[in-house]
Amino acid sequence: MQLSIVIPAYNEENRIINVISKYFDFYEDFEIIVVCDGKDNTAKIIKELSLKCPKIKLLEFHERLGKGKGIIEGFNVAVGDIIGFIDADGSIEPEDIKSMLSALSNVDGVIASRRLKESKILVKQPIMRRFSSQLFNIIVKLIFWMNFKDTQCGAKFFKNKAIKDILIDMETKGFEFDVELLWRLKKMRYNIIEYPVTWKHSEGSSFSLLNAPIMFSSLLKVRFRY
Numbered sequence: 207m208q209l210s211i212v213i214p215a216y217n218e219e220n221r222i223i224n225v226i227s228k229y230f231d232f233y234e235d236f237e238i239i240v241v242c243d244g245k246d247n248t249a250k251i252i253k254e255l256s257l258k259c260p261k262i263k264l265l266e267f268h269e270r271l272g273k274g275k276g277i278i279e280g281f282n283v284a285v286g287d288i289i290g291f292i293d294a295d296g297s298i299e300p301e302d303i304k305s306m307l308s309a310l311s312n313v314d315g316v317i318a319s320r321r322l323k324e325s326k327i328l329v330k331q332p333i334m335r336r337f338s339s340q341l342f343n344i345i346v347k348l349i350f351w352m353n354f355k356d357t358q359c360g361a362k363f364f365k366n367k368a369i370k371d372i373l374i375d376m377e378t379k380g381f382e383f384d385v386e387l388l389w390r391l392k393k394m395r396y397n398i399i400e401y402p403v404t405w406k407h408s409e410g411s412s413f414s415l416l417n418a419p420i421m422f423s424s425l426l427k428v429r430f431r432y
Contacts, residue, residue: 212280217244274383293360318361324402
């Protein structure tokens with residue numbers, strides 16, 4: 207089965223090669239779609255790599271899309287039987303991604319989780335990030351009635367049909383994208399499971415706690431519009 211991996215890459219010139227290179231040792235039938243919407247040399251690097259390896263594809267945008275919109279653009283062109291995304295920070299190793307994909311045989315989607323009993327955290331987030339993340343998950347459970355322990359971990363994979371069924375309805379464009387994605391899949395009665403991973407915090411994320419009010423506002427509009 208072919209695998210499509212989407213990587214949203216906003217100003218990731220310092221680590222994008224390292225992240226991509228790890229996956230060539232673990233997969234054979236795959237494509238990597240890198241969505242660039244920054245102002246550094248990431249797009250140039252990916253363009254050069256794609257000339258050497260057709261499995262690497264570049265989607266370049268000259269305006270800021272946001273994480274969610276970037277992933278949607280990648281999903282729109284993905285052709286794999288399995289479609290998913292990973293963060294560009296390398297916080298999860300390919301070994302864990304490969305295990306996640308094995309768990310897809312009997313479900314429609316599998317998402318990485320840092321909060322299962324079997325999960326391992328090698329490098330913790332700063333304390334304020336941890337607190338805000340836990341608070342966010344509590345609020346998400348209350349508003350969306352979803353039992354996921356970790357909606358924001360940066361690796362999620364789904365069967366093609368599940369993604370294509372809900373893609374046209376997606377509205378959010380930022381870091382809140384993960385919640386809407388999971389909520390819409392749940393509404394369509396797709397079976398999504400969490401999977402324990404080994405995770406490490408990596409500096410350089412474009413996420414800021416200042417994003418939180420915008421995320422909540424966007425999610426509330428989506429949730430209570432229906």
